[in-house]
Amino acid sequence: MLSFLQGTTLSLLRLAILFALLWLIFRNVLSTGELIAMQFISVAIFAPLQEIGNIILAWREAEASLLNFAALMEKPIERRPDDPVDIGAVTHVRFAGVRFRHKNASDDALQDVSFAAGLGETIAFVGPSGSGKSTLVRLLVGLYSPAGGAVLYNDISTRELRFNLARRQIGLVTQETHLFAGTLRENIRFAKPDATDAEITAAMEQASCAYLLAKSGDGLDTLIGEMGMKLSGGERQRLSIARALIRKPPLLIFDEATSALDSLTEEQITNTVRTLSAHGQRITILIAHRLSTVMHADTISVLEKGRIVESGRHDAPLEQKGLYYAMWRQQIGERPPAAVAAFA
Numbered sequence: 001m002l003s004f005l006q007g008t009t010l011s012l013l014r015l016a017i018l019f020a021l022l023w024l025i026f027r028n029v030l031s032t033g034e035l036i037a038m039q040f041i042s043v044a045i046f047a048p049l050q051e052i053g054n055i056i057l058a059w060r061e062a063e064a065s066l067l068n069f070a071a072l073m074e075k076p077i078e079r080r081p082d083d084p085v086d087i088g089a090v091t092h093v094r095f096a097g098v099r100f101r102h103k104n105a106s107d108d109a110l111q112d113v114s115f116a117a118g119l120g121e122t123i124a125f126v127g128p129s130g131s132g133k134s135t136l137v138r139l140l141v142g143l144y145s146p147a148g149g150a151v152l153y154n155d156i157s158t159r160e161l162r163f164n165l166a167r168r169q170i171g172l173v174t175q176e177t178h179l180f181a182g183t184l185r186e187n188i189r190f191a192k193p194d195a196t197d198a199e200i201t202a203a204m205e206q207a208s209c210a211y212l213l214a215k216s217g218d219g220l221d222t223l224i225g226e227m228g229m230k231l232s233g234g235e236r237q238r239l240s241i242a243r244a245l246i247r248k249p250p251l252l253i254f255d256e257a258t259s260a261l262d263s264l265t266e267e268q269i270t271n272t273v274r275t276l277s278a279h280g281q282r283i284t285i286l287i288a289h290r291l292s293t294v295m296h297a298d299t300i301s302v303l304e305k306g307r308i309v310e311s312g313r314h315d316a317p318l319e320q321k322g323l324y325y326a327m328w329r330q331q332i333g334e335r336p337p338a339a340v341a342a343f344a
């Protein structure tokens, strides 16, 4: 609309001027040479006039972005404790009776959740979707603060510590992957700006995505995103896993990070994570739908409607013949003993 109006107005104006000049020639006021000179001058005037439309467009675009930016800057700042405790290296994390409810939700997303994990331990959470697993992770990394109970790092409540220092020790892979338009190197270095190429390649190997380097011939300089190489959902997930691993974080959290992968790659990555956690220098928290991914964990907690209903090593919740048993049986494709007997 803008360019139509602008184009039409300018053309009409130009024609009107031309006709006015021709009329002046007809009346012997102007000579032909003067008319041509006037035409040259008018070009110099019309060119900038044509630019005005572009300026308005650019202004509109910038305005939209600036409004977003202003809305972001309006958000309240994360409250920092007045006298923060320095926790040093994270060695254990604990939930003590945590309760949480989302804004404008009618039910508690988590009720009375307690668990603990120390260095060298792997703990897993399973449960149907909507049972509160991602909420639990967000509470753990401090994106939400608990309504009741406490989240403790090294037995210090997160209300008393400076979260940024703790967050630098966390490697979190979420359900949604966020990659940026740029090179592979830039995307992975995002988590560790001083990482060397060798470190990046090693992390990509651990996340089973080193083959991407060979795919385009540009290696780490391969552009990804709209202008560059297109990646599948699984490949994006693997890259975000590589990004989490490069930090060698003491606390590694996978929130359904391998759910978009085929079962073979998932197993490969799970094995890598297992070897990484085996050295006792890491707390690993796994959330996965495929139970084979989490069955090796030291503690498996089954969440149902925001409560931990069963927990223990693989065998314990299995023997309770509850939700875990049902999920396990369904995934392994085993018939209940009664049905097998009837079938035989």
Ligand SMILES: Nc1ncnc2c1ncn2[C@@H]1O[C@H](COP(=O)(O)OP(=O)(O)O)[C@@H](O)[C@H]1O
Pocket: 102, 103, 104, 105, 109, 127, 128, 129, 130, 131, 132, 133, 134, 135, 136
């Ligand atoms: N931002 C939100 N606002 C309101 N309710 C939410 C929000 N995020 C999640 N919920 C609700 O909290 C519950 C737990 O969600 P979530 O932790 O994402 O489940 P899971 O990861 O186990 O699938 C769900 O019932 C969901 O509808």
Ligand SMILES: [Mg+2]
Pocket: 133, 134, 135, 175, 255, 256
């Ligand atoms: Mg989730």
